[in-house]
Amino acid sequence: MSETGAGGLPGREGSGGTDDVFDLLDPVLGHHIVNALGWRSLRPLQEAAIEPLLGGEDALLLAPTAGGKTEAAMFPLLTRMGRHGWKGTSVLYICPLKALLNNLHPRLRTYTEWLGRTAELWHGDVTTPRRRRILAQRPDVLLTTPESLESMLVSTHVDHRAFFSGLHTVVVDEVHAFAGDDRGWHLLAVLERLSRVIGRPLQRVGLSATIGNPHELLTWLQGSGQGRRPARVVAPHPAGRPGPGPALSTSSPSGDIELDYVGSVTNAATVIAALHRGEKRLVFCESRRTVEELGEQLRAKGVTTFLSHASLAVDERRRAEAAFAEERDCVIVSTSTLELGIDVGDLDRVIQLDAPSTVASFLQRLGRTGRRPGTTRNCLFLALTGEGLLSAAALLLQWSRGWVEPVVAPPEPRHLVAQQLLALCLQEQRVGENLWQEWWNGMGPFGPGAAPVVRHLVEQGYLDEDGGLLFIGPEAERRYGYRHFMNLTAVFTAPPEFTVFNGRTEIGRTDPDLLTEHIEGPRKLLLAGRNWLVTYIDWSRRRCFVEPADEGGRARWSGFAAERVRSYALARAARDVLLGEDPPVRLTPRATTGLTEARDRHLHTVHPGGSLITRHSDGDVRWWTWAGHRANATLAGSLPSVVVPHRRVNGEWLRLRDDLTAEGWKAARADSRTGLCLPEVDEHAVRGLKFGEALPPRLAEATLAARGADEEGAGKVLAEPVRFVTLTGA
Structure with a gap:
């Protein structure tokens, strides 16, 4: 039997208890699993998930990419649906990406049809006629995003109480991708509102790849239900198959x-x-610009190449991904858009340019390979710069130690409290000024501590108040009312890009700076791996028209993209590499030489006994902490008498005053022991906080300060011995 795109690998021969497991599922479902899918048994995760999900427990299902998580959730839920006679839309399946929903829909539609049930898509690309059909004939399973779900709650065209009246369970795919940023808080808040609409708690099932803190993630996913509802983490490993971690790379001598x-x-x-x-190769790059440049170069060398990133048109990405899935000898170059579970067929190789920002991201990408019997997981890192080489070596060293980042929700999401209050007033028209907390059941930041945000919204006209009721005010209408408050349901601010057309065909979007900067000669773009000559710019509609060109195109995106931030753990791993520790992977001679050169360059920046303060002959004084961006920002805010204010903090060092003395250092360090301070917040960062304008300025600054801090890492650095080194010469 061959592996399926569902990740439902053919089962283990002779698996004990398989008949008993199948007896727990709907017999029609079991029949099709064996005869339509050709599976002799279920995977261990799929077996272990049946009992808790049939029992209505909340759960977090953990498995590597292609580990069969979707089936582990849906098979018992479809069984429960039939046994309890659920009617209407009873299961929500939520994903972070529309592309992932599109990819999953055919599989879930097949599974539901086996039982005479239905599954439908609802997101921004679904046409109005199709939405009307869905509203008229509620599907049993609805696949959607949190933003589209909230749009349904606030829409005047959706009777959300009737539509969701039969809802019992929510499945959150790639839940770790939500929990680590503001979309996670948004998701939890929307689910709490939805539970109140239908008048009962929802069973919550999260699906995730490897993370460092699964029990904490499950507790977070439960929202206000934590401690009130039974919950368990389900994470068995197949017999003879190691769990995520270093065993995947060291399983063979060559690596x-x-x-x-x-x-x-x-x-x-x-x-x-x-x-x-x-072979079929998937190449991950850390920027859209690198994707474009590599795609162009590979095509120039005669390699069949496809591209995928967020600024390409949806049709362009779909064509590329479909063609890639059907080809054999080809390359697809992508940003993190293909990191999650979108199926692009059987891969032979994963190649990584430089390094992803987290070990968890690397595990997702590594899990794209080794799915076919007889193949192993593999990844080739190609470092483009010395910094990229050091980052890759540090990441691989941490990974080899079995370490994966814990998924931690960003602290103090006050701006999302403001957004949710406005969205709730849109949803309900009017909300009691003393009753709004009930909609979130007192959950975390949406409890009594949100009262100052409510007062500010009323004072500034975002909300009006009359007779003890709150409703949408003129300032909210002015700022967010465009296109039926569409911008209010999007958690992130989108950069102002121009849409690029060749004739009537949309190619993608580009940074407006490429269209406005002064150049000599014709203006050319690089997009979708091809060169284009700009022929006309429609400034009012933000459109750019192009025709094919031979060469000379440029790619760039800026906007509000988040800066890559090195964590304390990865910064310390980079320090360990510079102190002589190699990751236990195969290093090419070029990599070995590059690491030797890096160690020579950083000879006076690392020391095994603690941190170093270097004073150069030109007066430049630096404290080499190797503590990561957030810890360094915390140290800068806590030691203002010795640290020179620097707008952009890096993860390796802090600039100190050129008149620093050993006595001055000791005094500043002693002062910091009374307590660390949060980092200073740049006013540009406050302006970039979505919905930050709906907060009092001091609360917006406090939110960003809390998110930019690492007090634990800063404390560890301050506790280390510090050596002063004076450097001379060039």
């Missing part, structure tokens, strides 16, 4: 992970074009 140093995108294209011919 399945390789680190190379190529020095440029051009050299990376040369290596990729020459290696693994006849």
Whole structure:
């Protein structure tokens, strides 16, 4: 039997208790699993999930990419649906990406049809006629995003109380991708409102790849139900198959992970074009610009190449992903858009340019390979710069230690409290000024501590108040009322990009700076891996028209993209690499040479006995903490008498006053022991906080300060010995 795209790997031969497990499922479902899918048994996760999900427990299902998590959730839920006679839309399946929903829909539609049930999509790309059909004939399973779910709650065209009246369970796919940022708080808040609409708690089932704190993530997912509802983490590992971690790379003497140093995108294209011919390769890049440049170079070398990133048109991405799935000897170059569970067929190789920002992200990408019997998981790192080489080595070292980032929700989401209050007033028209807390059942930041936010919204006209009731005010209408308050349901601010057309075909979006900067000669763009000549710009509609060009195109995106932030753990791993520790993976001679050169460059920035303060002959004084961006920002805010204010903090060092003395250092350090301070917040960062304008300025600043801090990491650095080193010469 061959593996299916569902991740439902053919079962283990002779698995004990398989008949008993199938007896727990709907017999029609069991029949089709065996005869339509051809599975002799279920995977361990799928077996272990049946009992808790049939019992209505909240659960977090953990497995590597393609571990069969969707089936582990849906098979028992479809069984429960039939046994309890659920009617109407009874299961929500929530994903972070529309592309992932589109990819999952055919599978879930097949499973529901086996039982005479239905599954439908609802997101921003679904047409109005199709939405009307869905509202008229409620599907049993609805696949959607949190933003689209909230749009249904506030829409005047959706009777949300009737539509969701039969809802019992919510499945949150890739739940770790939500929990680590503001979309997670938004999701929890919307689910609490939905529970109140239908008058009962919802069973919550999260699906996740490897994370460092699964029990905490499950508690977070339960929202106001934590401690009130039974819950369990389900994470069995197949017999003879190791769990996530270093065993995946050290299972063979040669290793399945390789680190190379190529020095440029051009050299990376040369290596990729020459290696693994006849195989299907997925290349991850850390920016859209790198995706475009590598795609162009690979095509110039005759490699069949496809591209995928967020600024490409939906149709362009779909064509690329579909063609890639059908090809054999080809490459697809992508940002993190293909990191999650979108199926692009069987992969032979994963290649990573430089390093992803987290070990968890690397595990997701690594899990794209080794799905076919007889194959192993693999990843080739191609470092483009010395910094990229060090980052990759540090990440692989931490991974080899079995470490994965804990998923932690951003603290103090006051701006989302403001957004949710406005959305609730849109949903209900009028809300009692003393009753709004009940909609979130006192959950965390949406409890009594949100009262100052409510007062500010009323004072500034975002909300009006009359007779003890709150409703949408003129300032909210002015700021968010465009297109039926569409911008109010989006948690992130989208950068102002221009849409690029070749004739009537949309290609994607580009940064407006490329269309406004002064240049000599024709203006050319690089988009979808192809060069384009700009022929006309429609400024009022933010449209740009192009025709094909031979060469010379440029790609760039800026906007509000988040800066890559190195954590304390990865910064310390980079320090360990510089102190001589190699990751236990295969290093090419170029990588070995590059790491040797990095160690020579950083000879006076690391010391095994603590941190270093270096004073150069030109007066430059630096404290080499190797503590990560957030810890360094915390240290800068806590030691104002010795740290020179610096707008952009890095993860390796802090600039100190050039007149610093050992006595001054000791005094500042002693002062910090009374308590660390939160980092200073730049006014530009406050303006970039979505819905930050609906907060009192001091609360917006406090939110960002809390999110930019790492008091634990800063405390560890302050507790270490510090050595002063004076450097001379160039």
